[in-house]
Amino acid sequence: MSEPVVTDDGYDVVIVGAGIAGATAAKVIADHGGKRILILEAGRSTGMSSDKYRSHVTAYHEALAKVPNSPYADNPNAPQPSVLSIRQLLPGPAAGRAPAAVLDTGGYFVQTGPLPFSSDYTRALGGTTLHWLGTCLRMLPNDFSLRSAYGHGVDWPIGYGDLRGFYERAEREIIGVAGDVADQRYPGIDGTYFGGYEYPMERIPPSYLDQVLARRLDGQTITVQDHDYEVWLDSVPAGRNSTPRDGYQVVGAVGNPEQGQRCEGNSSCVPICPVQAKYSALKTLYDLQRRHPVTAAPTGQRSSVRIVSQAVASRVLLDEHGRVSGIAYQAYDDEGSPRYEDRVARGKVYVLAANAIENATLLLASGAANSSGMVGRNLMDHPLILTWGLLEEKVWSYRGPEVTSVIPAFRDGAFRERHSGFRIEVSNWGWSFGPDGLYSTLATMVDGPERLFGQRLRTRLGEVVPRQFRLALEMEQIPEESNYVTIDTGYRDRLGNFRPVIRYDLPDYVRAGMAAAKEASDQIFARLGVPPLRLDPAGGPVDDPDLFPFPRDYTRYERADPGYLTYRDTGYSAGGAGHAAGTHRMGGSPRTSVVDSRQRSWDHDNLYLVGCGNMPTVGTSNPTLTMTALAIWAGENIVEDLRRRS
Amino acid sequence: MAIDARPAPLPAVPPDVTAEPADAVDAFLRLSAALTGFDRMELLGTGMVPRYYDELTRIIGAREVGTLLAAAGRVEPGHPASGEDLDRAFREQILDDNRFGPVARRIVTMWYIGSWAQLPREWRNTYGATSPDVDHVVSAAAYREGLAWVAAGAHPMGAKQQGFGAWARPSRLRPGTGAATSTVTGVEVDR
Numbered sequence: 001m002s003e004p005v006v007t008d009d010g011y012d013v014v015i016v017g018a019g020i021a022g023a024t025a026a027k028v029i030a031d032h033g034g035k036r037i038l039i040l041e042a043g044r045s046t047g048m049s050s051d052k053y054r055s056h057v058t059a060y061h062e063a064l065a066k067v068p069n070s071p072y073a074d075n076p077n078a079p080q081p082s083v084l085s086i087r088q089l090l091p092g093p094a095a096g097r098a099p100a101a102v103l104d105t106g107g108y109f110v111q112t113g114p115l116p117f118s119s120d121y122t123r124a125l126g127g128t129t130l131h132w133l134g135t136c137l138r139m140l141p142n143d144f145s146l147r148s149a150y151g152h153g154v155d156w157p158i159g160y161g162d163l164r165g166f167y168e169r170a171e172r173e174i175i176g177v178a179g180d181v182a183d184q185r186y187p188g189i190d191g192t193y194f195g196g197y198e199y200p201m202e203r204i205p206p207s208y209l210d211q212v213l214a215r216r217l218d219g220q221t222i223t224v225q226d227h228d229y230e231v232w233l234d235s236v237p238a239g240r241n242s243t244p245r246d247g248y249q250v251v252g253a254v255g256n257p258e259q260g261q262r263c264e265g266n267s268s269c270v271p272i273c274p275v276q277a278k279y280s281a282l283k284t285l286y287d288l289q290r291r292h293p294v295t296a297a298p299t300g301q302r303s304s305v306r307i308v309s310q311a312v313a314s315r316v317l318l319d320e321h322g323r324v325s326g327i328a329y330q331a332y333d334d335e336g337s338p339r340y341e342d343r344v345a346r347g348k349v350y351v352l353a354a355n356a357i358e359n360a361t362l363l364l365a366s367g368a369a370n371s372s373g374m375v376g377r378n379l380m381d382h383p384l385i386l387t388w389g390l391l392e393e394k395v396w397s398y399r400g401p402e403v404t405s406v407i408p409a410f411r412d413g414a415f416r417e418r419h420s421g422f423r424i425e426v427s428n429w430g431w432s433f434g435p436d437g438l439y440s441t442l443a444t445m446v447d448g449p450e451r452l453f454g455q456r457l458r459t460r461l462g463e464v465v466p467r468q469f470r471l472a473l474e475m476e477q478i479p480e481e482s483n484y485v486t487i488d489t490g491y492r493d494r495l496g497n498f499r500p501v502i503r504y505d506l507p508d509y510v511r512a513g514m515a516a517a518k519e520a521s522d523q524i525f526a527r528l529g530v531p532p533l534r535l536d537p538a539g540g541p542v543d544d545p546d547l548f549p550f551p552r553d554y555t556r557y558e559r560a561d562p563g564y565l566t567y568r569d570t571g572y573s574a575g576g577a578g579h580a581a582g583t584h585r586m587g588g589s590p591r592t593s594v595v596d597s598r599q600r601s602w603d604h605d606n607l608y609l610v611g612c613g614n615m616p617t618v619g620t621s622n623p624t625l626t627m628t629a630l631a632i633w634a635g636e637n638i639v640e641d642l643r644r645r646s
Numbered sequence: 647m648a649i650d651a652r653p654a655p656l657p658a659v660p661p662d663v664t665a666e667p668a669d670a671v672d673a674f675l676r677l678s679a680a681l682t683g684f685d686r687m688e689l690l691g692t693g694m695v696p697r698y699y700d701e702l703t704r705i706i707g708a709r710e711v712g713t714l715l716a717a718a719g720r721v722e723p724g725h726p727a728s729g730e731d732l733d734r735a736f737r738e739q740i741l742d743d744n745r746f747g748p749v750a751r752r753i754v755t756m757w758y759i760g761s762w763a764q765l766p767r768e769w770r771n772t773y774g775a776t777s778p779d780v781d782h783v784v785s786a787a788a789y790r791e792g793l794a795w796v797a798a799g800a801h802p803m804g805a806k807q808q809g810f811g812a813w814a815r816p817s818r819l820r821p822g823t824g825a826a827t828s829t830v831t832g833v834e835v836d837r
Binding site for chain 2: 064066205242396400401404428455
């Protein structure tokens with residue numbers, strides 16, 4: 001192979017990955033002025049103008065399976081995982097065979113089991129914020145000290161108090177969060193958690209379903225594993241435009257700022273907000289292009305930010321002193337062809353912001369930052385189970401943002417000594433999660449035993465669908481070295497880069513959390529007047545779920561489900577939340593962690609890592625907000641490093 | 647032998663090429679109203695009638711469509727007034743028929759969610775498989791015009807949004823005018 005061309009030299013900072021972590025670090029650094037910044041994105045540009053963005057909305061409308069990556073075309077030069085590729089890896093007990101791991105190479109991930117890693121991400125400009133839901137819960141104080149508080153996982157080298165100011169900046173300067181502090185009544189917090197703070201925008205109104213549930217549940221006590229818990233609903237802070245407070249400047253759609261200034265209720269946050277009322281990293285990237293255009297000699301307040309897509313980082317180059325000397329990348333012209341040109345980008349400081357899994361494979365491929373042996377290890381997600389049913393009254397589902405309220409009772413408490421904490425999300429999208437709930441309901445009515453048509457079909461659908469509701473119970477997964485992403489020379493993508501090879505399982509601590517969560521859900525259903533389906537053919541009348549009797553709990557976990565697992569002889573179908581984390585964690589020691597508390601590599605003093613990979617534990621909050629706060633912190637530290645060097 | 651390359655002269659009076667297809671589309675509209683429970687005006691309002699007729703013809707062919715529409719036409723005349731009888735006749739002669747039933751159900755699904763689902767294997771083996779008969783979304787517009795969302799008091803995800811905060815209030819069902827194919831006429835407006 002010929003020598004790579006050094007086409008990009010003299011940058012202050014080279015960033016790999018144009019998602020929210022990379023865009024955030026770039027913005028923090030650029031806003032200090034006088035910096036030259038290069039951002040490399042492996043995927044294609046996606047809609048930095050309003051009309052191009054709309055093309056992805058149309059792609060979503062045209063997609064048969066409306067999964068999270070459906071609006072964003074597959075790109076063989078920067079392949080991405082798809083939830084449609086998730087397969088069961090161990091034959092179920094019913095198969096009557098001894099469990100033997102089955103290698104699944106059918107998707108982008110090479111899955112070695114025993115459980116499939118069930119989450120995806122997006123490789124395109126804007127990254128996974130293109131299809132994130134927008135939930136912006138902060139972590140709780142005890143989440144940062146899980147080991148010392150409850151004897152599980154590890155402690156962070158920093159605490160909630162260190163991050164609080166960065167949370168505020170993430171909520172105001174980067175994402176734009178709508179929420180009411182008065183609604184955030186989490187266990188384990190006191191008045192100092194928010195201080196006198198208020199979110200920049202008023203809360204997204206809780207759904208009609210939330211209100212119905214709150215009337216029945218707020219202040220009720222449920223008993224889980226012989227312990228009593230009071231339950232209530234909190235409206236959830238979200239990266240979604242609402243009514244601004246105190247002169248906050250709402251950020252509308254990229255290239256069309258008059259659009260998307262407030263959520264319109266398109267009910268498709270995942271996978272795409274048609275009006276861009278929901279934050280995506282495209283907004284931050286567009287802002288950077290506008291305020292810090294590419295110039296040869298940035299001065300004063302102005303920096304120069306160059307964003308290059310179709311540039312796949314393939315190696316982190318190291319010099320003889322153990323410092324990073326460049327990022328080798330492959331520039332391709334056309335994703336329909338495997339042709340590319342080798343290039344190298346050089347700068348003073350380097351930032352990897354390519355997602356927890358891609359950062360890990362890139363570091364492993366480069367033999368970089370891994371003196372601890374922790375790169376790729378401690379892979380985490382928020383494993384979730386769903387419960388669903390029909391309520392007695394109509395709650396008019398399939399309208400509004402997917403989640404406007406959560407039940408926070410199990411986010412923290414002494415029970416975390418025994419089993420994982422979990423968050424309970426109330427879904428406004430009926431039975432939809434991946435496979436469309438309304439579609440399968442219709443299919444049952446039309447093709448099932450009743451073969452409904454005409455006015456009867458119309459009427460029945462109007463009776464059943466508005467009564468559908470669903471909970472998602474999302475566990476805190478604890479870090480384990482045995483859950484990892486690695487690389488193997490036998491598995492490469494079209495450009496020759498390593499595909500992630502994943503080993504994944506869930507420990508009893510998390511499975512016990514699932515059992516507790518299901519018990520909590522059963523009690524919540526009971527308080528809502530929703531009894532279980534009667535399915536036992538041995539005794540009494542039997543419900544036919546295909547006839548949709550209500551109110552009933554329709555939750556069933558099938559042995560054939562991809563994430564099916566058991567705990568104490570009870571089966572659960574686990575899914576992923578799209579929250580890959582932990583693969584290059586921060587810590588207090590270079591022997592057990594990859595980055596220090598400043599987010600800098602222990603091994604290379606001009607290499608920073610950002611993204612959920614830095615998180616030692618994940619708590620029960622969606623990780624994007626915390627990742628963003630950490631990326632701001634990283635950006636400030638990079639500015640300090642640059643100042644010290646010059 | 648010389649080849650006469652001149653085009654054939656146009657007939658003095660063009661044949662009425664529009665008459666039959668228009669009748670067929672109208673028959674398809676009547677069938678669609680019976681199958682969906684949405685009346686002619688509601689269906690016409692989606693703008694999808696000609697597109698779905700074409701799509702159906704593309705997938706199962708003009709002969710099969712013609713046979714189906716003819717069969718559906720034979721159901722109606724004897725039962726102009728009685729919804730329940732007509733409903734039963736439709737079920738017996740169309741929905742429960744081996745040839746027409748599977749196609750009729752696919753038409754329902756197409757109207758309700760804008761997607762075509764491949765016909766059952768038995769049907770394709772008996773009446774002939776075609777290459778367009780695969781699972782697909784008819785078009786982005788077809789998705790957006792799905793009747794299932796209307797029937798549920800909702801809106802297609804990612805389109806026809808109801809406005810800021812609408813989700814905080816109960817929705818309602820658009821009162822159907824009661825297509826004459828069912829005794830179920832009083833559609834619940836609200837709870």
